[in-house]
Amino acid sequence: MSVAFHIVVCGSLVPDPLQTLTPVMGADGPALKNELMLPAVLDPFAAHALYEAANLVKKTPGSKIWLVSLGNKAKLQQMMMTVAQKVEFELVALDGSASGFTDSFETAAALAGAIGAIPGLECERLLLFGGCASASRDAGTTLQMVGERLGLADQFLAVDELEVQEDGSLKIWERIEGGSYQVSVCAGAPAVLGWATGNLPEPPNNPQIGMKNMRTVMPALQRAAKVPLAAGAAFAAVELPAQQRQTRIVKDMPVDEIAQEIVDWLKK
Amino acid sequence: METLLVLAHVQDDGALSAADLETLGAAVGLAGALGAPLTVGLMGKAVQAAADSIATCGAQAFLAVEGEDFATARYATDVAAVEALARKSGATLVLAPATSRFARALPGVAVRLDGRIETHVCALTPAEGTLKIQRWYYRQRMQATLDRAQRPWLLTLDRGVFAPWSGSPGTAAVEKVEVAPPACRTQVVGYETPDADAQTIRPDAKLLFVAGAGWTRKQADGQTHVPEAEKLIRDFLDLTRASLGSSKSLVDQSSESGAVISFLSHFNQVGQTGATPRHPKGLATCCHGEEPHTVGWRFIGERRAINLDANCGWAIGKADVLYVADAFQVMARVNELLK
Numbered sequence: 105m106s107v108a109f110h111i112v113v114c115g116s117l118v119p120d121p122l123q124t125l126t127p128v129m130g131a132d133g134p135a136l137k138n139e140l141m142l143p144a145v146l147d148p149f150a151a152h153a154l155y156e157a158a159n160l161v162k163k164t165p166g167s168k169i170w171l172v173s174l175g176n177k178a179k180l181q182q183m184m185m186t187v188a189q190k191v192e193f194e195l196v197a198l199d200g201s202a203s204g205f206t207d208s209f210e211t212a213a214a215l216a217g218a219i220g221a222i223p224g225l226e227c228e229r230l231l232l233f234g235g236c237a238s239a240s241r242d243a244g245t246t247l248q249m250v251g252e253r254l255g256l257a258d259q260f261l262a263v264d265e266l267e268v269q270e271d272g273s274l275k276i277w278e279r280i281e282g283g284s285y286q287v288s289v290c291a292g293a294p295a296v297l298g299w300a301t302g303n304l305p306e307p308p309n310n311p312q313i314g315m316k317n318m319r320t321v322m323p324a325l326q327r328a329a330k331v332p333l334a335a336g337a338a339f340a341a342v343e344l345p346a347q348q349r350q351t352r353i354v355k356d357m358p359v360d361e362i363a364q365e366i367v368d369w370l371k372k
Numbered sequence: 373m374e375t376l377l378v379l380a381h382v383q384d385d386g387a388l389s390a391a392d393l394e395t396l397g398a399a400v401g402l403a404g405a406l407g408a409p410l411t412v413g414l415m416g417k418a419v420q421a422a423a424d425s426i427a428t429c430g431a432q433a434f435l436a437v438e439g440e441d442f443a444t445a446r447y448a449t450d451v452a453a454v455e456a457l458a459r460k461s462g463a464t465l466v467l468a469p470a471t472s473r474f475a476r477a478l479p480g481v482a483v484r485l486d487g488r489i490e491t492h493v494c495a496l497t498p499a500e501g502t503l504k505i506q507r508w509y510y511r512q513r514m515q516a517t518l519d520r521a522q523r524p525w526l527l528t529l530d531r532g533v534f535a536p537w538s539g540s541p542g543t544a545a546v547e548k549v550e551v552a553p554p555a556c557r558t559q560v561v562g563y564e565t566p567d568a569d570a571q572t573i574r575p576d577a578k579l580l581f582v583a584g585a586g587w588t589r590k591q592a593d594g595q596t597h598v599p600e601a602e603k604l605i606r607d608f609l610d611l612t613r614a615s616l617g618s619s620k621s622l623v624d625q626s627s628e629s630g631a632v633i634s635f636l637s638h639f640n641q642v643g644q645t646g647a648t649p650r651h652p653k654g655l656a657t658c659c660h661g662e663e664p665h666t667v668g669w670r671f672i673g674e675r676r677a678i679n680l681d682a683n684c685g686w687a688i689g690k691a692d693v694l695y696v697a698d699a700f701q702v703m704a705r706v707n708e709l710l711k
Contacts, residue, residue, distance in 0.1 A: 119510075121644045127514050134516065148644070204509045205516075208479070209488055239511050239644065243491045248447075248479035258558045259447035261476040264638065277564070280472040283573030283639045284565040286445060291557035296447075301638040305624070336488060337518040340504060344514050349675070351688050355696045362678075362695050363705035366655070369676065370579065370612060370710075 107272045108166030109293055110225050111157045113193070114215055114234035114247060115150025116202045117175045117183050119143070121239065127342040133335035134205045134342040144179050144202075146187050149235025153299040155307060156266065157233050158191040164268065169193040170225070172218055174211060175202035177328050184321050189314035190307045195324040196222060200331030204240030207336030212249030214331045219254060227254075230294040236262045237298075244298070251296035259296040260288065264303060374408040374502065377463030378431075379454060381445070381473055382416030388425060390576075391469035393536035395529045398496055399467045400429055400537055405498035408465075411435060412544075413457035415450070417443035420546060427542030434546045435460055441553035444560040449553060450477035455484050456551045463524055465503065470528040478526050487524035494533045512648050512667040531575070532650035532671070572609060572616035573639055579614035580651040580672055581605070582642060583633065584686075585621040586658025586679060586699065597700065602633050604703045611710040615651060617642040617668060619659055642668025657699040659686045678702050 119125060119142040126137040136142065146154070154171065161167040170193060173180055177199040184195065196218055200206075219225070219232070232251055237244035244261065251259050262279035269275055274290040279300050354362065378399035380392035388396075396412070403410035412431040414422055419436040427434075437453035454477055458466055466481075468474040470492060482489040495506035497517075504519045505527060565571070587601040609616055618640040622633065642648065644667060654672035658679055669675055669690070677687040678695045687694040695702065 121511075125510055125513055127509075127516075136510075207488070209482065212479075212483070240509070242509060242511050243489070244475055245479035245482070245489050245491060248476065249483050252451075252480040252483040257448040257451075257554065259476060259480070262472065275561075278472070278476075279639065280445070280563070282565070282575055283571055284563055286472070286560060287562045287564060288446070288558050288560050301641070303638075336522070337490075337520050340517040340519070342509070342514055342516040345670070349689050349692055351691050352693045353682055353688075353696065354693060355682060357695070357697070359697060359701045359705055362697055362702050363709055366676065366695075366702070366706050367709045369674075370653070370655075 107164055107268065107292065108229060109160065109164055109231050110168055110170075110229040111160065111231045111233055112170045112172055112219055112222070112225070113150065113154045113157050114172050114232070114250060115147050115154060116173050116238070117144035117179055118147045118202070118239040120145050121148075126344065129339070129342065134339050135203055139203065140176060140179065144183055146183055147235055147238050147240070149237060149239070149299060149301070151306070152302045152304070153233040153235055153297070154187070154191050154193070155304045156299055156302045158307065159304055160266065160268070170196055170222055172196040172198070172215055174198040174200050174214060174331060177325055181325055184318070186309070188317035188321055189309040189311060192313050192316060195317070195321045197324045197328035198331045199328040200333050202240065204238065204242065205335050205339065205342075206241070206333040208241060208243050208246045209249060210333050210336060212246050212253060214333070215246070216250045216253035219250065227294055230256070232256060232294070232296045234298055236300050247296060247298045256294050256296050258290045258294070261298040262300040263297045264300050266297060374406050374464045375462055376403050376408050376410045377413050377458060377461040377466045378410065379413045379415070379457065379466065379468040379474065380422070381471070382414055382419050382422040384443075386418060386421040388422050389469070389471070390536060391471055391531050393538070394531065394534045395467055395469040396426060396429060397537035398529055398534035402467075402496050402498060402503070403430070406501060406503070411461040411463065413454070413461060414546070415442050415453045415457070420544070423544035423546045425541045426537065426539070427544035428539045429537055433461070434544045435549050436546045437549050437551050439553070445473040445476070446556065446558055446560060447476055447480065448556050448558065451480045451484070452551050452554050454478065454481045456549045458485055458524060460549050466524055466526045468526070468528050470530050474528055478528060482526050485524050487526055488520055488522045489526040491528045493527045493529050511644050512670045570635065572635055574613065574615040575649065577613055577615040578652050579612055580617050580649055580654040580669065581608060581612070581614040582617040582619070582654060582656040582659055582669065583622060583636070584619045584657060584659030584679070586660065587633065588622065591700065598633065600700065602635070604700065604707065605633065606635065607707045608703055608710075611707060615649065616640050617647070617649065619643060619668070620646060656686060656691070657703065660684055
C-alpha cells in the first residue's frame with residue numbers, strides 16, 4: 105500500500121555552533137549579544153528531521169514537504185541560501201524572534217496556527233516533523249505542543265528511524281534511557297515525530313533544487329506574518345559558566361608514568 | 373500558596389527508578405521549604421508496591437492512574453494520565469523526572485492545562501513563598517535563573533542533580549484516579565537494547581571515556597590504525613566499565629562511510645548536538661575543538677585529557693590535567709596496568 109504523506113517540518117535558525125555566545129539583559133528580557141549579526145544555521149536536530157523527510161518523500165511518491173520556520177525574516181533568507189539547496193520543500197515563514205529565551209508555549213501556538221492555515225494540507229496524511237530539541241531553548245517541548253494544538257495524539261520523541269510498512273503503518277524507533285530504543289507501531293498518519301540525529305548524512309548542495317525552491321521561498325518570506333513573542337518567564341539572571349579549571353599541562357612525561365598516573369586517578 | 377505534585381511512572385518490576393527517587397527527594401525538600409502540601413502521582417500497571425516504598429516521604433496524598441493501558445510509555449495514554457493526576461491534585465507546581473517518557477508527554481499536558489513547562493531543571497530555589505529555578509540554554513552554554521507567574525508550572529528535573537529520597541517503606545493509602553483510556557493508534561511492540569557486553573552507554577558509570585576523531589586519523593607512520601584504536605577503547609571500557617562518549621566528527625564518519633569505530637553510534641555523541649551526561653570523572657582522548665564541543669563534558673566532575681596539542685581548546689581551562697602524549701601508546705599501557 106503506497107501512502108503519500110504531507111510532511112510538515114518545523115525548524116528554525118540557531119546561531120552557528122562555532123560562534124561565541126554572550127548573554128545580555130535587555131528591557132524585554134535576555135538575548136544574545138549582537139544576535140542579529142551572528143551567523144545562523146538551521147537548527148541541527150530540525151535539519152536531521154528535514155533530511156529524513158526528504159528521504160521519506162523519495163520512498164513515497166506523491167508526498168510533499170513544507171518547512172515551517174519562525175525567525176527573523178532577513179536571517180531566514182540568509183539561511184535559505186544553503187538549506188534550500190539540499191531538499192525540495194515549500195517554505196512557510198513566520199517573522200519573529202528565534203531566540204532561545206522566548207516561550208515555547210507561545211512559539212507552539214504560532215506554529216500551530218501557521219500549519220493549520222497551510223492551503224491543501226490534509227490532516228489524515230500529515231506527518232509533523234521537527235527536532236527533538238533545539239540548540240537554542242533546548243527544552244524539547246515545542247513540537248509536542250504544536251501536535252497537541254493540532255489534535256495529534258500519536259507523538260514520538262527522539263526518533264532515529266521510521267519505517268513505513270506494507271500496510272501503511274509506521275514503525276518507529278525512539279531513543280530511551282541507557283542507549284536503548286523503544287519500538288512502536290502507529291496505525292499511520294497523522295503523527296508527530298521529533299527526530300534525534302537519525303541515520304542519514306547531510307545531503308550535498310544541489311543548485312537545481314535551490315533554483316526550484318527559491319521560486320517559492322522569496323514570496324513566502326515576503327508574506328511572512330509578524331509574530332510577537334514574549335519571554336513568558338521572568339529571568340533573574342543569565343550567565344556564562346565560570347571558567348573554573350586551572351589546567352595542569354603535562355609535557356615530556358614518559359608514557360609509563362602518564363599511564364600510571366591515570367590508573368592511580370581512576371582507582372581513587 | 374503553592375501545591376506540589378510529584379510524578380513517577382512505575383517500572384515493569386513495580387519499583388521506582390533512581391530518577392523518580394531523585395525527583396521525589398527534590399520535591400520533598402521543596403515542599404518543606406515552601407510549606408506547601410505535597411501529593412505523589414503514580415502511573416503504571418500496578419502502583420501499590422511503589423507507593424508503599426515511599427509511603428513515609430511526607431506526602432499528604434498518593435494518587436494513581438493504574439492499569440494495563442498505562443503500563444507502557446505512549447503519548448496518548450501518558451498525557452491522559454498526567455492530566456488527570458494534575459487536575460485531581462489541583463497542583464500549581466508539577467515536578468517530574470526528565471525521563472524519555474515524561475519528556476514526550478508533559479508538554480502536551482501543559483497545553484491541556486493552559487500551564488507552562490520548563491525542562492532540564494538543575495536547581496530549585498524557594499524564595500518568598502514561591503520558586504526560582506535554574507536551567508541551561510543554548511545547549512549548556514549559559515545558565516538562567518527564572519520564575520513564572522503562570523500556573524500550573526510543570527518542571528522536569530535533570531538526572532544526577534538532586535539527592536534521591538531515602539526512607540523506610542510503609543503502607544500508602546493510594547487513591548485511584550479513573551481515566552478512560554483514550555483510543556490508541558500506537559502500540560509499543562518492543563525494546564532494542566544492546567547486549568550487556570556490547571552496551572557502551574552506562575549512565576551510572578563513574579567514568580566517561582570520550583573518544584575523539586584523532587583515533588581514526590593518520591598516525592606518525594602515515595597510516596590509520598582504526599582496528600587497533602577499536603581494540604584499545606573496547607579493552608579499556610571492559611576493564612573500567614566506563615561509559616563511552618564520542619565527538620560529533622567521529623560519530624558522523626559512520627554515516628559518511630569513513631573509517632569508523634564499529635561500536636560507536638549517535639547515542640554516544642556528546643556535545644552541542646549530543647548528550648551532556650553527568651559522571652564523576654571524565655577522560656577525553658584525541659578530542660579537539662572549542663567551546664561548543666566541550667559542552668559534552670560540562671557536567672563531568674574531574675576531567676583529564678590526552679592529546680598531542682598542548683594548546684587544545686577542548687582541554688585548556690576545561691580539563692584538570694592535559695597529558696600531551698600519543699593516546700595509542702598511553703591507553704595501551706593503561707590497559708596493561710589495569711589488567
